[in-house]
Amino acid sequence: MASSSVKYSYSLWSPSDTVKDVAESLGIVNLQDEVSKTLAMDVEYRINEVLEEACKFMKHSKRTTLTTNDISMALRVLNVEPLYGYDSSRPVKFREAVLGPGQTLYYIDDDEVDFEKIINMQLPKVPREVSFTAHWLAVDGVQPAIPQNPAQAGSAPAAALQHQGVATGADVEVKAPVRHALSKELQLYFERVVDELTDESSPPVIKNAVLHSIGNDPGLHQLVPYFIQFVAEKIRTHLKDPATLYLMLQVIHNLLSNPTIFIEPYIHSIMPPILTLLVGKRIGQTQSATDMHYKVRDFAASLLQQVCTKYADTYHTLKPRVTRTLLKAFMDPSKSSTIGTQYGALSGLRAIGPEVIRVLVLGNLKDWAAVVISRNAAISTEDRQRLGGVLLECLRLLVDPELAKLESLDEAGKLKFEQFVGGEVTRLVSSVPDSENIMKAVLESQKMAGAPGDWTIH
Structure with missing residues (x-):
């Protein structure tokens, strides 16, 4: 193939000169122009491939600036060992140097560091070894007050409070209460159910509808401890009222029958x-x-x-x-x-x-x-x-x-x-x-x- 049919490059760099310079640095002196041009085109294809993959990472990260991390991830995807020593935590500033007519060199201006100052600096602390641990984020809907869990800020209406004490000698250290927060909808639902079940003037049709809701509606799992507490309190205070006792047993029956409640x-x-x-x-x-x-x-x-x-x-x-x-x-x-x-x-x-x-x-x-x-x-x-x-x-x-x-x-x-x-x-x-x-x-x-x-x- 004639040398004129080989396209030099799609970019502004000089592929022939660059390949020849690299070849000379490796001890290859007599490199033919045909070979240097073909190698230059292959190198440029690889560079374009890396840039395309890097741009994908940039777009998926919803950024408009290409970083060195994007290049590193693109190299990993293409099964190429990434470059080390480049940090994208700070913006990269390029400097321009003119070597001659039409020849411009761009480089990164490194900061000047006092070598003696670095030698006299204290060594950084040895990082901890990687370890894994597990803890309960919540138990039965209640978040334990342990250091791994975030502190509960603010007040939660209709919350179940559990104070956890840690004995320290003769004193007891009382930690912040663990609050079981309910959504506003669940609070309103629970209040309405309790009102209808305790209202003696409420017609049987309404009570049956409430019981049917307890036994079939999804999303009531967080209310189970409140229903159980409500039933236990009603039974304790109404042992002389068989009708109320029977109604409380119906509540338990519907809680047991609800397929969405654990x-x-x-x-x-x-x-x-x-x-x-x-x-x-x-x-x-x-x-x-x-x-x-x-x-x-x-x-x-x-x-x-x-x-x-x-x-x-x-x-x-x-x-x-x-x-x-x-x-x-x-x-x-x-x-x-x-x-x-x-x-x-x-x-x-x-x-x-x-x-x-x-x-x-x-x-x-x-x-x-x-x-x-x-x-x-x-x-x-x-x-x-x-x-x-x-x-x-x-x-x-x-x-x-x-x-x-x-x-x-x-x-x-x-x-x-x-x-x-x-x-x-x-x-x-x-x-x-x-x-x-x-x-x-x-x-x-x-x-x-x-x-x-x-x-x-x-």
Whole structure:
């Protein structure tokens, strides 16, 4: 190819002279013009490629000035080792020097530094080694007051305050309270819900709409501790009002049913109100057998079953702790005259499952019936029927459909059943059509009681 067909350059620099100068510095003296021009064009192509990539970084950074950092990033993208020693933290000033006619040299004017001054300067501090650590930004919506978290400035309405103290000798250093801030919308929502639930003149349609909103609306997770606190306070102050107690259980039911709420961290806060209404001594004005009085305990038992079924695998101590509380209420002699407590304890044990009835209730059934039913003259006929009904439901949990196919129970088996559970329970079981199936299930469970099982209570 003729030398005239080779284009020198697209820029103002002299490619032929520059390539020849570099070649001479490397010891190459006789470099042909054709080679120098071709190398110059390739170098210019590479420079344009680097500048195009650098301009992309500049534009994405929303800047109009190209910096040395942009050039360095462009070189990294193109798999070229970047240049070192150039800092873009300060503006680069170019100086101009004229070497001859039409020959201008641009250079960076370096600052003059006193070498002796640099030698006598103190050495900089050794930087710390790189390390990583983790901390809780927030726990259950509350930001812990630790040094890693920013200090909360200002006041937050409707905020949950937690003062954290750090013991220092005899004194206690009280840190700033941790505030749980709620948005204005959530505050207004919570206030409106509380007003409607506590307003006795509010129609049932409005209350049902409020409960439906709690059970279905998204974005209510931050209000869960406030709802639980509201329910607990209402139950504590309205134990003589079964209607209010039933309404509070409906609030708990809807919180548990809302699919957008992560309720697991609050299970241990929900259990005390449920157990209070399940085995509490006084629900309502008197302990008479009113439908509302027993409805509250039945609803509490159903919520207990819902919680134990859904969250027992997450909290392994949930069932044993609840069972211990119910068994204490069931076997406490001081509460034997409180039929509501006995009814609630049996309802709760039935809600946990048949294994509890088999292991914990059957062995104590004879003595319990003798104390609670036989020797309790204050128990009314309707209370006796209610208590007997829930006891039968507990025993029916033990019935296996395969046992019904076996041969009928003989007199010896019935006598053995009576010796095991006592005459009072035998008369109760004999009064129902499926008495034989219940007796066979109880006798079979008696045989299994000594066998090792998977139920343990600590």
